Amino acid sequence: DVKVTQSSRYLVKRTGEKVFLECVQDMDHENMFWYRQDPGLGLRLIYFSYDVKMKEKGDIPEGYSVSREKKERFSLILESASTNQTSMYLCASSLTDLLVNTEAFFGQGTRLTVV
Amino acid sequence: DAKTTQPTSMDCAEGRAANLPCNHSTISGNEYVYWYRQIHSQGPQYIIHGLKNNETNEMASLIITEDRKSSTLILPHATLRDTAVYYCIVRVGSGGGADGLTFGKGTHLIIQP
Numbered sequence: 001d002v003k004v005t006q007s008s009r010y011l012v013k014r015t016g017e018k019v020f021l022e023c024v025q026d027m028d029h030e031n032m033f034w035y036r037q038d039p040g041l042g043l044r045l046i047y048f049s050y051d052v053k054m055k056e057k058g059d060i061p062e063g064y065s066v067s068r069e070k071k072e073r074f075s076l077i078l079e080s081a082s083t084n085q086t087s088m089y090l091c092a093s094s095l096t097d098l099l100v101n102t103e104a105f106f107g108q109g110t111r112l113t114v115v
Numbered sequence: 116d117a118k119t120t121q122p123t124s125m126d127c128a129e130g131r132a133a134n135l136p137c138n139h140s141t142i143s144g145n146e147y148v149y150w151y152r153q154i155h156s157q158g159p160q161y162i163i164h165g166l167k168n169n170e171t172n173e174m175a176s177l178i179i180t181e182d183r184k185s186s187t188l189i190l191p192h193a194t195l196r197d198t199a200v201y202y203c204i205v206r207v208g209s210g211g212g213a214d215g216l217t218f219g220k221g222t223h224l225i226i227q228p
Contacts, residue, residue, distance in 0.1 A: 004158070035218075043159070043218035090158050092216075103149070104216060106158030 004107040006091050012113045019078040023091030031094045032074035036087040081114045119203045124223040133190040137203030140184040150188045152199040198226045
């Protein structure tokens with residue numbers, strides 16, 4: 001089974017702190033994604049990466065950056081955490097295969113609270 | 116990607132079939148229909164996808180109308196563990212999307228004992 005593992009289930013950070021959310025997948029997937037989920041707003045894509053060292057902005061990249069130094073690991077960075085970044089953060093991965101449609105696999109999520 | 120419309124919530128009795136509708140009237144010819152679900156406090160889970168033919172797997176069946184403007188996800192014998200938010204997503208294919216999935220509000224399915 002594909003496994004997408006997020007380093008923490010719950011985090012509490014202070015305003016202004018630099019925050020790292022880590023995600024690791026074990027199935028050699030090319031694509032990795034970071035979403036945030038908020039009540040009433042659903043899941044929104046922050047950033048995605050389709051290869052090592054490659055990254056693309058999603059719908060809400062402001063206040064975030066990402067790093068993909070190795071294929072299996074995709075990190076989300078909050079340069080200076082703010083209270084409006086309190087949210088559930090979800091990582092996902094998928095294969096790239098232009099001939100076959102495959103699904104995305106999600107981690108369990110990290111609930112981040114910024115105080 | 117085409118927009119989808121789903122009911123906000125639905126109830127279903129345990130052991131009965133749960134039929135979840137989705138309208139996607141602006142779907143284009145190269146867009147697939149995907150279904151995911153999210154159980155409380157977990158990440159979304161893939162269920163099934165299809166282009167125009169009906170599909171079945173161990174979790175569910177997907178019925179797509181001939182004009183492809185709507186579809187129905189069927190859970191044949193719903194259990195309490197099927198209580199979740201179900202998302203219908205339409206998108207151009209390839210890898211569950213190399214540019215991410217667009218999740219709407221979904222349908223909150225509640226299975227009643």
